[in-house]
Amino acid sequence: MRTLRILASDIGGSHLKASIVDAQGRMPAQKVEVNTPYPCPPHVMVAALVTLVPPLPTPRTIGILYALLHIDHLFIGAATP
Numbered sequence: 001m002r003t004l005r006i007l008a009s010d011i012g013g014s015h016l017k018a019s020i021v022d023a024q025g026r027m028p029a030q031k032v033e034v035n036t037p038y039p040c041p042p043h044v045m046v047a048a049l050v051t052l053v054p055p056l057p058t059p060r061t062i063g064i065l066y067a068l069l070h071i072d073h074l075f076i077g078a079a080t081p
Helices: 042-050
Strands: 005-011 015-022 032-035 061-066 068-071 074-077
Touching: 005 042, 015 042
Parallel strands: 005 061
Antiparallel strands: 005 015, 015 032, 068 074
16 A cells, blocks of 8 residues: 655744654655745745645645634635745
8 A cells, every 4th residue: 555645834934944744644755845936926835835745745635724713713815925
């Protein structure tokens, strides 16, 4: 059975981060990060995220986290200035 490896990325207002997370939530690889570009139109964001992937082991799936506001069981996307 192959090990589940998830490419976990965090899109933040100051940094973009990524690492590999296993099924138990452990990070078997060091995280990599870059400053969030500014200004950051979508094509610039995608290009910056792509630079985070090559140093990491090959993932089997991906996950992306960005700022959310949680109010009474409702999640609302929140802009990060």
